[in-house]
Amino acid sequence: MTTKWFKAAGIRAIKTAAQTAIGVIGATTVMNEVDWYVVGGTVLLATITSFLTSLAGLPEVASSQEADRK
Incomplete structure (x- = not known):
């Protein structure tokens, strides 16, 4: 879990x-x-x-991580 995940999960x-x-x-x-x-x-x-639901994954974090890899 990263800082981006905690921020996104916190906002949600x-x-x-x-x-x-x-x-x-x-x-x-x-x-x-x-x-x-x-x-x-x-x-x-x-x-x-x-x-707990966010543990399954957050689309906004996944899409930003994919963008970071490119």
């Missing part, structure tokens, strides 16, 4: 965390009260899942 994880937070906050607001423990736990789980 941050985007996933933000999208998850928006969804969970929106869903819990409908129920009249935002449970911040549920929001935090769900965002953390989504972020970890994003990093």
Whole structure:
């Protein structure tokens, strides 16, 4: 794993965390009260899942590595 991979995986994880937070906050607001423990736990789980999914490969890192070889 390289610095490029960590940067790309981090960006993906941050985007996933933000999208998850928006969804969970929106869903819990409908129920009249935002449970911040549920929001935090769900965002953390989504972020970890994003990093684990990135272990399978990141297209932006693979394409930049191929360009570096040429």
